[in-house]
Amino acid sequence: MEIDGRLELERIATSGAIPDKDQLAETLTALCLGPGRRPGPQELALFFDIVRGLIHDIEMHVRLKLSEGLAERVDAPHDLVVMLANDVIDVAAPVLSSSPILEDGDLIVLLQKLTSDHRIAISRREHVTEPVSNAFVETGDQLAIKSLLQNDGASFSEESMARLVDESRDETDFQELLLSRRDLSDSLAHRMYEWVSDTLREHIVAAYPTVDMDIDGAVTEALAKAMESDGLTAQEVTEEEEDEEDWTGRPSPKSLQQALEIQDILKFEDIFQELTGLDSNTTTRVLYDMGPEGLAVACRAAGLDRDTFSEILCHLKGSRPYESFRKSPAFLRGMNFYDRTDRKNARSIISGWMPAGS
Numbered sequence: 001m002e003i004d005g006r007l008e009l010e011r012i013a014t015s016g017a018i019p020d021k022d023q024l025a026e027t028l029t030a031l032c033l034g035p036g037r038r039p040g041p042q043e044l045a046l047f048f049d050i051v052r053g054l055i056h057d058i059e060m061h062v063r064l065k066l067s068e069g070l071a072e073r074v075d076a077p078h079d080l081v082v083m084l085a086n087d088v089i090d091v092a093a094p095v096l097s098s099s100p101i102l103e104d105g106d107l108i109v110l111l112q113k114l115t116s117d118h119r120i121a122i123s124r125r126e127h128v129t130e131p132v133s134n135a136f137v138e139t140g141d142q143l144a145i146k147s148l149l150q151n152d153g154a155s156f157s158e159e160s161m162a163r164l165v166d167e168s169r170d171e172t173d174f175q176e177l178l179l180s181r182r183d184l185s186d187s188l189a190h191r192m193y194e195w196v197s198d199t200l201r202e203h204i205v206a207a208y209p210t211v212d213m214d215i216d217g218a219v220t221e222a223l224a225k226a227m228e229s230d231g232l233t234a235q236e237v238t239e240e241e242e243d244e245e246d247w248t249g250r251p252s253p254k255s256l257q258q259a260l261e262i263q264d265i266l267k268f269e270d271i272f273q274e275l276t277g278l279d280s281n282t283t284t285r286v287l288y289d290m291g292p293e294g295l296a297v298a299c300r301a302a303g304l305d306r307d308t309f310s311e312i313l314c315h316l317k318g319s320r321p322y323e324s325f326r327k328s329p330a331f332l333r334g335m336n337f338y339d340r341t342d343r344k345n346a347r348s349i350i351s352g353w354m355p356a357g358s
Contacts, residue, residue: 052077052079052080055080055083060088060090060091063084063087063091064090064091064094066084067084067087067091067092067093067094067095068094070084070094070095070099070101071094071095071097071098071099072098072099072100073099073101074100074101076099076101077101078101081095081099081101081102082102082106085099085102085106085110085118086110086114089115089117089118089121092114092118092121093117093118093121096110096118096121096122096125097121097122097124097125098125098126104129104131104132107122107132107135108131108132108135110122111132111135111136111139112135112139116141116143116144119136119139119141119143119144119147120143120144120147122144123136123144123147123148123151123154124147124151125151125153126153127153127154127155128148128151128153128154128155129155130155130156130157130160133148133154133155133156133157133160134157134159134160136148137160137163137164142171142173142174145164145174146173146174146177149164149174149177149178149181150177152181152182155183156181156183158185161178161183161184161185161188162188164178165178165184165188165191165192168192168195168196169195175192175196175197175200176200178192179192179196179200179203179204179207186208189204189207189208190204190208192204198291198292198317198330201291201333202329202330202333205329205333250274250275251271251274251275253304253305253308255271256268256271256272256275256304256308256312257308257311257312259271260311260312260315269283269284269287272287272298272302275302275303275304276298276301276302276350277350278298278350278353282353286298286353287316288316291317291330291334292313292317292330292331292333292334292337293333293334293337295309295312295313295316295317295334296309296313296334296335296337296338296341297337297341297346297349297350298346298350299312299338300338300341300342300343300346301343301346301347301349301350303343306335306338306339309334309335309338310326310335313331313334313335314326314331317330317331317334318331
């Protein structure tokens with residue numbers, strides 16, 4: 001025989017004797033929120049009144065059942081949902097990630113005062129508005145922000161997105177997540193081209209057509225700025241073009257290739273530094289940090305021919321056998337950039353990498 005929910009609730013509410021609180025709360029939760037139960041407004045009102053009086057005294061597993069039962073309801077009392085949201089993470093997670101009762105103001109306050117685990121639960125909500133995303137960014141909680149970036153239902157203001165893009169210089173885990181978002185603007189993707197990996201650069205070129213149209217400008221700007229943090233400045237350079245390179249008194253391209261063939265990297269770096277006129281720290285960054293474009297500019301400026309650049313690019317960026325690497329986007333992009341950069345422009349670019357007074 002089915003229990004009349006309303007009569008049972010009225011009996012408990014008016015009874016002077018309180019049975020075991022955990023058992024009572026569990027029974028009432030099953031009675032009102034269990035599968036197939038559709039209590040009316042009066043039953044729910046009585047249930048919520050009783051639970052308010054018990055909430056601080058019942059065990060966690062009972063509070064968890066209550067949180068799970070209220071997580072999707074649009075008629076749950078605001079104060080009760082907020083109490084559950086402030087509970088330990090196991091109890092709070094269902095309402096934090098799903099409850100429609102929690103408004104932006106509630107979520108922002110919760111983000112400011114609760115733990116990273118609570119923030120991650122909020123980040124999984126079906127929809128996260130711009131004000132709430134802004135609050136996420138303000139917390140500086142990288143784990144929670146990474147979780148939010150994976151949520152397609154999260155909306156970001158342009159200001160917050162720009163801030164995260166700038167932070168991705170150092171927080172490399174942000175880079176792929178940002179570039180995977182559909183709401184990242186072309187201009188911000190353009191900005192990231194400066195510091196992301198070759199693989200992500202290829203993604204930017206493929207996914208952002210308007211960036212691809214001006215990729216040379218982006219690379220040139222990136223290369224020109226690459227040394228700013230080291231206090232380097234532009235110097236005047238000659239604008240004369242040489243039809244044939246004069247190697248008298250200078251190491252030859254063949255000596256560079258020979259150093260690479262015998263894997264004498266220190267000798268290779270010394271020769272490359274002499275040919276380009278860069279200091280040792282800048283030479284290291286050009287060879288290993290800048291990608292194919294930076295290497296192309298430096299080789300052009302040094303007067304190295306196309307075949308020599310191709311061999312250097314394979315040795316530094318590829319792996320044997322080089323046939324496979326020669327078909328890769330990184331190799332093709334480097335060769336294309338070499339072909340499209342004349343020596344005068346290359347000299348102008350690397351002059352900005354040279355220490356003042358050199």
